[in-house]
Amino acid sequence: MENKLNEFVATVEDGFKKMTEEKEAIKQDIKKLTEKIESIEVLVKRPPATTEEAKNKELKKAFFNFIRHGVIETKALVEDTTGQILVPEDLQAEIMRTLPKLTIMRNLATVRQTNRNRLRYRSLTEVSVGWGKLETGTSITESSVTPSEAYQYVEDLYGLVKIGEDELMDSDQNLEAILADSFARAIAEAEDTAFIAGAGHASGEPDGILNGTTVSRVTAGQAAAIKIDDILELIYTVPAQYRKNGVLIVNSKTELALRKLKDKNDQYLWQPSVQAGTPATFAGFPVYNQDDIPEIPAGGTSADVAIFGDIKAGYRIIDRLGITIQRLNELYAESGLVGIKVHYRVGGSVIRPDAIRILEVPAS
Numbered sequence: 001m002e003n004k005l006n007e008f009v010a011t012v013e014d015g016f017k018k019m020t021e022e023k024e025a026i027k028q029d030i031k032k033l034t035e036k037i038e039s040i041e042v043l044v045k046r047p048p049a050t051t052e053e054a055k056n057k058e059l060k061k062a063f064f065n066f067i068r069h070g071v072i073e074t075k076a077l078v079e080d081t082t083g084q085i086l087v088p089e090d091l092q093a094e095i096m097r098t099l100p101k102l103t104i105m106r107n108l109a110t111v112r113q114t115n116r117n118r119l120r121y122r123s124l125t126e127v128s129v130g131w132g133k134l135e136t137g138t139s140i141t142e143s144s145v146t147p148s149e150a151y152q153y154v155e156d157l158y159g160l161v162k163i164g165e166d167e168l169m170d171s172d173q174n175l176e177a178i179l180a181d182s183f184a185r186a187i188a189e190a191e192d193t194a195f196i197a198g199a200g201h202a203s204g205e206p207d208g209i210l211n212g213t214t215v216s217r218v219t220a221g222q223a224a225a226i227k228i229d230d231i232l233e234l235i236y237t238v239p240a241q242y243r244k245n246g247v248l249i250v251n252s253k254t255e256l257a258l259r260k261l262k263d264k265n266d267q268y269l270w271q272p273s274v275q276a277g278t279p280a281t282f283a284g285f286p287v288y289n290q291d292d293i294p295e296i297p298a299g300g301t302s303a304d305v306a307i308f309g310d311i312k313a314g315y316r317i318i319d320r321l322g323i324t325i326q327r328l329n330e331l332y333a334e335s336g337l338v339g340i341k342v343h344y345r346v347g348g349s350v351i352r353p354d355a356i357r358i359l360e361v362p363a364s
Contacts, residue, residue: 056088056089056090059077059088060088060090060091062077063077063085063087063088063091064175064176066085066327067168067175067179067325067327067340068168068169068175070327070329072085084324084325084326084343085324085325085326085327086322086323086324087183087322087323087324087325091176091179091180092322092323094176094180095180095183095184095187095323096319098180098181098184098188099184099187099188099191102184102185102188102189102192103188103191103192104192104249104288104289104290105191105192105195105196105290105311105315105317105348106192106317108247108249108288108311108312108315109195109311109312109315109316109317109348110312110313110315110316110317110351111316111317111318111319112316112317112318112319113318113319113320113321114154114318114319114320114321115320115321115322116154116320117153117154117320118151118152118153118154118347119151119152119318119347120149120150120151120152121149121150121151121152121351129141152207152316152318152347152348152349152351153201153347153349154318154320154345154346154347155194155201155204155205155206155345155346155347156204156343156344156345157187157190157191157194157343157344157345157346158341158342158343158344159183159186159187159190159341159342159344160186160339160340160341160342161179161182161183161186161339161340161341161342162332162335162337162338162339162340163178163179163182163337163338163340164336164337164338165336165337165338166336168338179340182340183323183342186342187342187344187346191206191346191348192290192292193292194206194208194348195208195209195315195317195348196208196209196210196249196290196292196293196307197210197211197292197293198211198348199211200212200349206317206346206347206348206349207348207349207350208348209307209315209350209356209358210293210304210307210358214350214353215307215314215350215353215356215357215358216237216353216357216358217304217357217358217359217360218230218233218234218237218357218358218359218360219360219362220305220359220360220361220362222361222362223297223299223300223361223362223363223364224296224297224298224299224361225257225296225361226254226257226258226261226296226305226306226359226361227261228261228262228263228269230359231248231258231261231282231283231306231359232283234306234308234357234359235248235283235285235308237357238308238309238310238354238355238356238357239354239355242309242310242313242314242352242354242355242356243309243310244310245310245312245313246285246308246309246310247279247285247286247287247288247308247309247310247311248282248285248286248287248288248306248307248308249287249288249289249290249293249306249307249308249311250287250288250289250290250293250305250306250307251289251290251291251293251294251295251305252289252291253295253296254293254295254296254305254306255287255289257296258270258282258287269282269283270282270287285308293305293306293307296361297361297363299363299364300363300364301363302360302361302362302363303360303361304358304359304360305359305360305361306358306359307356307357307358307359308356308357308359309355309356309357310355310356311355311356313352313355314350314351314352314353314354314355314356315348315349315350315351315356316348316349316351317346317347317348318346318347318348319345319346320345320346320347322345323342323343323344324342324343325340325341325342325343326340326341326343327339327340327341328340328341
C-alpha cells in the first residue's frame with residue numbers, strides 16, 4: 001500500500017515538473033514572437049528607400065557582379081564612349097578620399113573638379129599706384145595692363161590592378177575595400193610624380209613644377225652641396241605674400257643634408273615635429289619629402305634639388321569626374337588573377353609662378 005502511495009506521489013510530482021517545463025517553453029515562445037512582432041513594426045515604420053537609394057544599391061550590386069564574373073548588366077551599369085564601365089560614385093568617392101593620404105601634392109595644392117578636357121584661366125599684369133594729391137601737381141602713376149590667358153589640360157592616366165580569384169569571391173564589403181585601396185595606390189604614385197616632374201601636355205602628362213622654365217630658379221653658391229645661405233636665398237626670393245604660407249619640398253637624401261646644417265652658434269636649423277601628423281620644420285617652414293625631386297648631384301652636373309613656396313596658391317590639380325575600368329579575363333588566368341585596368345583623368349600645372357621658387361645646384 002505504501003509503495004503504491006509513493007508511486008502516486010512520484011507521478012504527481014513528475015506531472016507538475018512537466019507542466020512547469022511546458023509553461024516555461026510557452027513563455028519563451030511568446031517572448032520570441034513578441035520580438036519578431038516588434039522587429040516587423042520597426043520595418044513597417046521605417047520610411048521606404050528613395051528611388052535614388054534603390055538605384056545606387058542596384059548599381060553597386062551590378063558593378064561587383066561585373067568585377068567578379070565579367071557580366072555586364074546594361075540596365076544598371078553605365079559605359080563611356082569606349083565601352084569601359086564607369087566606377088560607381090560611392091566607390092569613386094572612397095578612392096578620392098584615400099588619395100590625399102598617399103600623396104604629398106594633393107595635400108598642398110589647390111584641387112578642382114571638372115567635366116571638361118581643359119580649363120582656361122586668365123591673368124593681368126600688375127597695376128602700379130602712387131601717393132600724392134592731384135591738386136598739388138602730383139602726376140598719376142600710369143601702367144599698361146596686359147591681359148593674357150592659358151589653358152590647363154586634363155591628361156589620361158592608366159593603371160592595372162591584379163586581383164586574386166579567391167579575393168573576388170569575398171563579400172561585397174571586402175571587395176569594395178580591396179578595389180578602393182588598389183585603385184588609389186595605383187593612381188597616387190603616378191600622379192604625385194607627374195605633379196612634380198611631369199613633362200606637360202605635349203607629352204600627355206601634367207605639367208610638373210620642375211618642368212621647363214615656368215618657375216624661376218635660385219642657383220646655389222657651389223656645386224655638389226647646399227648650404228644654409230642657399231636655402232635662405234631660396235626662401236626670401238619668394239614674395240612675402242606667398243612666403244608666409246611657404247613649404248619646403250625635397251628628396252629624402254636632401255632632407256638628411258638639411259638636418260646636418262647648423263647656424264653660427266652650432267645649433268641645428270632643423271626642428272623635428274613634436275606632434276603626430278605635423279611635418280618637421282627648417283628655418284621655420286614645414287618640410288615635406290618627395291623623392292621625385294632629384295638628389296644633390298655629386299658634381300659635374302646640375303640638378304633642381306628643392307622647391308619652396310605657397311603650393312596652394314601656385315599649383316592647381318584638376319580632376320575629371322568619372323573613373324572607368326575594364327576587366328581583363330584571360331591575360332592573367334594562368335596565375336589565378338583577374339586584371340582590372342583603370343582609366344583616370346587628371347591634370348596639374350603651375351598657375352602662379354611667382355608663388356614658387358626652385359633651388360638649382362650648379363654643375364661647377
